Amino acid sequence: MSGHLGSRVAGRLRRGRPRAGLVAVAALAAAGAAVAVPGAAAAATATAPTAYVVNEGNGTITPINTATNAAGTAIKVGTGDSPNAIAATPNGATLYVTNGGNGTITPISTATNTAGTPIPVGPDPTAIAISPNGATAYVASPGTVTPVNLATNTAGTPITAGNGDAIAISPNGATVYVTTLNEVIPIDTATNTAGTPIPAGTGPFAIAITPNRATAYVTDQYKHQVVVINTATNTVSTRIALTGDALGLAVTPNGATVYLAGYGLGTVTPISTATNTAGTPIKAGGGPFAIAITPNGATAYVTDFDTDTVTPISTATNTAGTPIAMPAGAHATAIVIAGG
DSSP states (O other): OOGGGGTGGGGGOBTTBOOSSOSOSSSSGGGGTOOOOSSSOOOOOSSSOEEEEEETTTTEEEEEETTTTEEOOOEEOSSTTOEEEEEEOTTSSEEEEEETTTTEEEEEETTTTEEOOOEEOOSOOOEEEEOTTSSEEEEEETTEEEEEETTTTEEOOOEEOSOSSOEEEOTTSSEEEEEOSSEEEEEETTTTEEOOOEEOOSOEEEEEEOTTSSEEEEEETTTTEEEEEETTTTEEEEEEEOSSOOOOEEEOTTSSEEEEEEGGGTEEEEEETTTTEEOOOEEOOSOEEEEEEOTTSSEEEEEETTTTEEEEEETTTTEEOOOEEOOTTOOEEEEEEEOO
């Protein structure tokens, strides 16, 4: 495990392992349905979506052109290890990055890859998800979830819920799910009120929701499992046993497969949502952390905290491609794909 885990990430550690909030995830991206173009011309396009990677170690976001897998010029959004989670508006026009060090989120225009004015949201924001209609961002912090009006870029009244670990929104926008130390808390977006917590192991790290909004998948890094939640009843339907740390995850756009980052194992594991069984792990770097999947479902991009790379994986063959280098000392964490 990288020594960097003793600095900024240490604020979200238990028992010496990475805590959540870094996946938008992706992972926390696109409400879990799928959670970057070189240089100044880095706008996302319909034919070549862009993957945007949070480099927690140096305060930047790196865009990756998914047509060429070339990394573009890094976008400065903070200092040191400030940025830690990212989400994109449904139209792909704007990214929002949480800045844990200064209690803000920063909007980034994907047309110009420039950062706008930071928006105050409260202490230590660590996770973010955007509603399917693009109207509201929900930002998780320790003990609260803050809704942000994206038309005005102003924060609303914080909702008492969760522990700022990870967050996702159902595809119909009706429910926000936020993790806490050992639970997942549903929030009704019509009233912004928290519901009954759902038990989810001892270390919920990331959450992703299937496109049909029937199931939420939650990684439990300490019990080495994925907790499967029936969103109709908000109860746990099953638990999928794993052999190592379970961190970031993402669901393919067709809802057939969940891809899971196994940080300690250097692997990515595909899980069939039809049977909730794990397939053969795919070797992918040294410290797989978060995952986002292209809108066409063809490629999963996996950040690697330890090796400062992003690895593309073909979902047709479940084989890893050539890792894409991030800046030295980047400590790549969260990732989101915009456009396409």
